[in-house]
Amino acid sequence: MDDLFAPSDVSWTPVSPKLATLRRLSAAIFAGLAAIVALVVLGLTLGWGYGVLAVVLIALAFGWAWVLIGRNQRSWKYAEREDELLVSHGIMFRELVVVPYGRMQFVDVTAGPLERAYGLATVELHTATPATDAKIPGLHPDEAGRLRDRLSALGQSQAWGL
Structure with missing residues (x-):
């Protein structure tokens, strides 16, 4: 069953552990x-x-969120194959999104104020079908830029055959 969501024939790249810190800070503020x-x-x-x-209940909920945020961060990973990008995440409800390079329409890189303060960025891939859009949060800005450029180039070169 694990091979369904994490094929073993690829080299997975995890996201930054700073993503958990950022999400825990956001949860603490809230x-x-x-x-x-x-x-x-x-x-x-x-x-x-x-x-x-109410304060005690909120504190208990925050404690539980603290644990879940760490587990969620560790579940995020992506892999670049020859013809497609794979993005996998989730512990209880696992998800694997496979985006063929030729189907990508554009690639976004975003970083809000807290993300910039922690040195993180998010790469989002857009296709014609919203169900196959993929997002990779928690990337170092240099890696996000490299991934954006590589995916854009691969998408453009493989889209000519459509």
Whole structure:
């Protein structure tokens, strides 16, 4: 069953471990803001005991998210084959996206403010069918640029036969 989502005949490249740190920071910011709002709103309307209970529940949810974020980051990987790019991710719900180079229409590289602060970028491949679009988060900017250029060149050279 594992060969279905991770063929053994390819060399997989993992994404940066900084992706987990970035996502954990984002989750911490969200959990902190949610805890403050819950404490104030519930504390003023229902009583401070309910506000504290909400903060404890948010903290437990954040702890669980911390574990899941690390597992999710370790599941992301990609491989370049001769005619296609493979992107695999997921622990419980695994996904393998195979994008033929000749079907790519364009390649995006994005990096938000937090991604730039952590030295990360995301490469997104677009095809005519949205179901075969693929995204690779957590790449070093140099690797994202190299991958963008390589995929664009391969896509252009293999699309001429269509």
